[in-house]
Amino acid sequence: MKKELLLATALATTVGAAGVAEAASASYSGHTRVGVAATNPDSSNSDSYGGSQMSSLSFSVSETTDAGVKIATGFALADEGTDEVDSSGLTLTFTDGSSLQLIEAGSASGAHAVTVPGGGGEVGITNTSANNAAGGLDTGTGADAVGFDYATAADAFGIEGFSANVSASFNSDVTATSGAAGTVSIENSYAVGVTYVTTAGDSTVTVGTGYNQADHNSETATKDNAVFHVGGTVVTGDLTVGAGYMDGDWLADNEQMSGSYVAAGAKYVSGDITFNVGMTSGDAADESIGVSGTSVEDSVDVLGASVDYVIASGVTGTVGYRTQDVKEEGTDSQTHSGSSWYVGATVSF
């Protein structure tokens, strides 16, 4: 009987084990980015402008067991250039703050790429798909869907400000391809990423780095994915500055690349207004699968600036401007070089 819980010297009459998890919770959120993007190419092509709208909606369900382990999954619907349904796999978050993502886990490397400030807004002037210059610090960090990504809790291994991820994916039964035209797929991948954040005087310093290795199903390729990135940001008061660097080899579609990427920028927050300025420079020697050392580089150099204005909770207005210089196989591509501007808003809900 419950009221005889304190029988004798024990508090112990069994009153039932807590074997039932609490009720699940479900939630949804997303965003839409809507505005006008304009281009002014270096070529003789006319200036142009057009509407731009990108939208994503995500559903998530989660449940926390009595042991404190949170189980979460969900999916997202996206209309951002292409229509997509993205699965979010299964994520287990443990009581110590560490987490394990299973299926669609991605690469441990990309999560530790520093966020370098730069000009915001949609890109009015597009690049050509034939240009394979590195496009970000996370270039070449692909993984197969069958895998895991383990993230330590904050202050891992007793080191304040240190965190790490380890991931791997396995898909060894992909049909092998051969020849220069074969589209490649990742088979197995392994990645690690670490972040260290500390203070230096009045500043908060973040250093993030990662390494990703992956092999493919191509019997002809002379390279595999082997990319690393390193970067740092410094936040002092309202000013954030950052820089990052990436280098390595990677495969995509039916080409193999060797390239690098560097980004640098600064951000200053003044009340509801954020000023951003940044530059990126990516290049890659792209070759047909199995062909080595015969290609000159593709490159994309971007200089951009933008101003964000916080309109309301979840709503930001953005005015952005950027210039872009693109080279295809070492030759200027005036069609894809030039300037562009963007005026729009981002609404998160």
Add this chain to the structure above:
Amino acid sequence: MNRKFILFFLLLLLSSFLVSCNKTRGIDTSKLEAQTVGAKIKRSGTLLPGGTPEKEQRALEDAENRLRTGGGLLGKKGMSLGENNSEKTTTAAIGFPINPYLWKGSLETIDFMPLASADPFAGIIITDWYSGQSAPNERCKINIFIKGYEMKTDNLKVNSFCQSLSNGQWVDIRNNIDNDAKLENAILNKAKKIRLSQS
């Protein structure tokens, strides 16, 4: 490659110079908020999944907007479908944020004992000494600590103290941690029943 390496380190030096020129305006450096893709996504509460560089870029854009504006139109983590919203509205608004179901479950589980004190803001319940009818020569008291907002085992701690009567003197009995755990389970079960009954 070498040219970009040199540029990278020059930019790092420039960053240090710029930072040294900026005066601190009340930043709380003890927060140590990492400026990485994963850390920002985690802090922002965005539900958009990662998994590929493209997905992570999309999630990062949403995350940065949420961090910049303090959340989304429907709150920091979007709109909850279910009972979590009602749980938030019943949390103590002043003092420590404790789980209301754990609080009610604790009180109902030990309602047969006299209370010495109960502080709903700090989440502390302390009973007075209690003797069961079947063992009048023994008595116990209980301290219950509710330590957080989420309804999970880690946010509940029960400490019991028992004494036996020996030669007219109350003598402490060694604490039985298994019994404390069983009492915690009883409170958790009660809390879950209360929560489910209100959903």
